[in-house]
Amino acid sequence: MNTIFVSESDACPFLAELSKEEQPNPSVNVSHLPSFPKNDSPTSELSLIAAPPFRNETNDSDQVSATLLQPPSLSTLAGEQVKIHNGIDSSGEARVRNGKSRGDGRGRNQLLPRYWPRITDKELQQISSDSNSIITPLFEKMLSASDAGRVGRLVLPKKCAEAYFPPISQPEGLPLKVHDLKGKEWLFQFRFWPNNNSRMYVLEGITPCIQSMQLQAGDVVTFSRLEPEGKLVMGGRKASTVPSDQGNEATATGDRTPGDDSDKNKFGEVAINGHIKGCTKKEILENKSVVRSKRKNSVFSLRSKHLRIDSEEMMELKLTCNQAQGLMRSLPENIPSVFVVEGCEIEEFEDAPIIGRPTIPEIDRFGEKIQWVECEDCFKWRKVPANALLPSRWTCSGNVWGLERSLCSTAQQLTTEQLEDILSTTTEVSKEKKITEQNSDLVVAQEGLDALANLAIQGDGVDLPASSQTRTKHAGCKLDCTCTVCIQPSDGNDPKHKQTCDFADSESLKHHFRTLMERCEKKQLAKEAESACQKLHVDTDTYLSSDTGKNCLNQEEASQGGCLDDPNERKSSVSPLKGQIDLNIQPEREDLSPCSDSGAMKRLLEDATQNNFMPHRSSSSGISRDLLGKQMQPDGIGGASLSNCIIVVDGCYQKTNADH
DNA sequence: ACGGTGCATGGAA
DNA sequence: GTTCCATGCACCG
Numbered sequence: 001m002n003t004i005f006v007s008e009s010d011a012c013p014f015l016a017e018l019s020k021e022e023q024p025n026p027s028v029n030v031s032h033l034p035s036f037p038k039n040d041s042p043t044s045e046l047s048l049i050a051a052p053p054f055r056n057e058t059n060d061s062d063q064v065s066a067t068l069l070q071p072p073s074l075s076t077l078a079g080e081q082v083k084i085h086n087g088i089d090s091s092g093e094a095r096v097r098n099g100k101s102r103g104d105g106r107g108r109n110q111l112l113p114r115y116w117p118r119i120t121d122k123e124l125q126q127i128s129s130d131s132n133s134i135i136t137p138l139f140e141k142m143l144s145a146s147d148a149g150r151v152g153r154l155v156l157p158k159k160c161a162e163a164y165f166p167p168i169s170q171p172e173g174l175p176l177k178v179h180d181l182k183g184k185e186w187l188f189q190f191r192f193w194p195n196n197n198s199r200m201y202v203l204e205g206i207t208p209c210i211q212s213m214q215l216q217a218g219d220v221v222t223f224s225r226l227e228p229e230g231k232l233v234m235g236g237r238k239a240s241t242v243p244s245d246q247g248n249e250a251t252a253t254g255d256r257t258p259g260d261d262s263d264k265n266k267f268g269e270v271a272i273n274g275h276i277k278g279c280t281k282k283e284i285l286e287n288k289s290v291v292r293s294k295r296k297n298s299v300f301s302l303r304s305k306h307l308r309i310d311s312e313e314m315m316e317l318k319l320t321c322n323q324a325q326g327l328m329r330s331l332p333e334n335i336p337s338v339f340v341v342e343g344c345e346i347e348e349f350e351d352a353p354i355i356g357r358p359t360i361p362e363i364d365r366f367g368e369k370i371q372w373v374e375c376e377d378c379f380k381w382r383k384v385p386a387n388a389l390l391p392s393r394w395t396c397s398g399n400v401w402g403l404e405r406s407l408c409s410t411a412q413q414l415t416t417e418q419l420e421d422i423l424s425t426t427t428e429v430s431k432e433k434k435i436t437e438q439n440s441d442l443v444v445a446q447e448g449l450d451a452l453a454n455l456a457i458q459g460d461g462v463d464l465p466a467s468s469q470t471r472t473k474h475a476g477c478k479l480d481c482t483c484t485v486c487i488q489p490s491d492g493n494d495p496k497h498k499q500t501c502d503f504a505d506s507e508s509l510k511h512h513f514r515t516l517m518e519r520c521e522k523k524q525l526a527k528e529a530e531s532a533c534q535k536l537h538v539d540t541d542t543y544l545s546s547d548t549g550k551n552c553l554n555q556e557e558a559s560q561g562g563c564l565d566d567p568n569e570r571k572s573s574v575s576p577l578k579g580q581i582d583l584n585i586q587p588e589r590e591d592l593s594p595c596s597d598s599g600a601m602k603r604l605l606e607d608a609t610q611n612n613f614m615p616h617r618s619s620s621s622g623i624s625r626d627l628l629g630k631q632m633q634p635d636g637i638g639g640a641s642l643s644n645c646i647i648v649v650d651g652c653y654q655k656t657n658a659d660h
Numbered sequence: 661a662c663g664g665t666g667c668a669t670g671g672a673a
Numbered sequence: 674g675t676t677c678c679a680t681g682c683a684c685c686g
Binding site: 112144145146147149155157158159195196197198200 | 675676677678679680681
């Protein structure tokens with residue numbers, strides 16, 4: 001099964017309306033989509049291919065599960081594809097995940113949940129049966145009596161019509177080719193009626209197609225788009241197999257947004273099968289995982305809090321987590337314990353990594369390892385020792401290794417040409433790697449988070465997502481690492497981490513993390529008990545003290561602030577190195593630690609990445625920071641392990657690694 | 661009279 | 674209050 005499903009945001013042609021400013025992050029891998037022709041001349045026929053129905057997550061191909069696909073995000077970038085991939089496991093079982101792209105949480109152009117395509121296993125199977133197509137489910141609609149009546153007019157949801165069908169300016173509209181699941185081509189008239197200062201979009205001439213699919217009122221037609229052909233596919237689903245949650249917003253996984261008008265070429269053909277193309281199988285599968293996740297949330301609400309990051313915020317994390325990886329490094333005094341999982345060495349650190357300033361490693365003319373770092377204030381590049389651990393905000397004044405260049409007024413050692421040479425050298429070395437990275441940047445970030453999330457819930461017996469089968473990079477890794485949890489040297493060429501390494505999916509690794517999580521929970525419980533005891537003491541002392549009110553307040557503040565009950569750890573909260581990320585936080589502990597809320601984490605990541613990777617031109621070097629962000633490597637000292645990450649947000653620090 | 665087309669209406673979201 | 678859309682219905686050939 002080679003069919004790829006992509007989220008609608010990938011294929012949606014209605015992205016143009018969005019401003020560039022809405023682009024979530026430069027790291028997002030985007031590709032341009034072809035456009036629909038701007039004119040809607042009646043002479044030009046556009047076709048939609050009716051896509052086969054999608055499959056649900058169960059193995060029962062006849063059963064329709066709650067597979068729910070978000071419609072494409074209307075807020076996705078104009079004319080660009082955002083690569084948000086969902087995974088498919090090796091068995092081909094479909095999973096669906098929220099592929100919502102960043103943005104339109106503000107309601108504009110959102111499709112109603114009842115129009116979100118629900119994909120069944122059977123449908124997926126049908127769609128995927130034909131080769132290498134990329135399938136984007138667009139929307140679906142339950143046939144009304146009038147839709148299925150003899151008039152032969154299918155009223156199209158306005159937003160769907162405007163989002164996924166070519167724009168029309170005249171009521172006469174356009175002839176539209178749509179294919180059904182059998183590959184038969186149908187020609188409909190896509191048009192609109194003026195209505196209450198608005199429009200009513202209809203597909204005319206659908207009766208033969210509806211009859212051919214043996215559909216009636218109450219049944220569902222779905223529209224999908226197949227790539228790269230750009231065909232629209234219409235599929236049908238009998239009412240008896242319609243997921244029960246149709247129209248139930250509570251089961252929705254998010255919104256899709258259509259793209260812009262400039263991509264109409266995508267719809268050169270539309271297939272009618274009740275499903276529209278645009279989602280890779282991966283995405284469909286991953287959307288399913290979100291559905292599962294939501295279902296799970298209702299049961300494990302506390303544990304799931306952290307995992308229940310709003311899809312919009314999730315996108316933010318997707319966009320920044322990958323960058324955040326590159327910022328993580330362990331403290332110099334950290335000595336990792338090394339264990340081997342299926343041939344891959346994993347370095348596990350007792351203490352959490354911190355977020356440091358990205359640097360460019362180099363070997364100077366004396367053969368010594370050094371690194372170049374850019375001053376936060378003056379943008380001049382300074383040479384520091386290879387083992388220097390730099391804070392995320394680093395300025396010349398922190399250049400204790402070269403006092404003569406510890407002032408911003410001092411000239412830069414590197415000429416622009418030299419700097420470009422370094423960068424280009426780095427580029428050459430990792431060129432191929434980067435190409436791959438660019439193509440899967442978002443995927444990687446997303447999947448890295450997924451890895452974390454899934455590992456975090458290993459204790460619940462939840463299997464790793466199928467998407468992990470295809471991962472190439474993981475959140476716990478440094479930039480060039482291909483493993484889930486490992487640290488590799490800054491040059492990224494450590495042979496112990498092969499590009500094809502898939503140990504992250506190994507049972508032994510899963511076992512390892514299960515063990516870690518268990519230990520973590522035990523520690524947490526012990527810590528909780530200890531805290532309770534301490535609090536009891538404090539309360540008693542406070543009660544007896546003459547400064548009762550103030551102390552109580554402080555105690556309350558400490559508690560409410562979610563900061564540590566451990567004085568030492570509280571001390572850590574005022575570390576100058578803010579922006580430490582605990583990727584091992586325990587969702588069920590959220591109530592004790594407001595610091596770890598998703599919004600705060602998002603802010604943290606944003607802050608960290610803005611400080612280091614935001615694309616703006618350096619005043620001194622003239623080199624885009626965006627480029628630098630891609631070039632720069634972590635300093636190579638240690639790194640992050642899944643079980644030993646830290647989150648420090650708003651001055652609060654929480655550390656819940658496996659050994660503490 | 662009948663069927664098709666375009667618009668209006670009103671309930672639902 | 675606004676928008677959407679399912680349906681009714683008038684008009685026309």
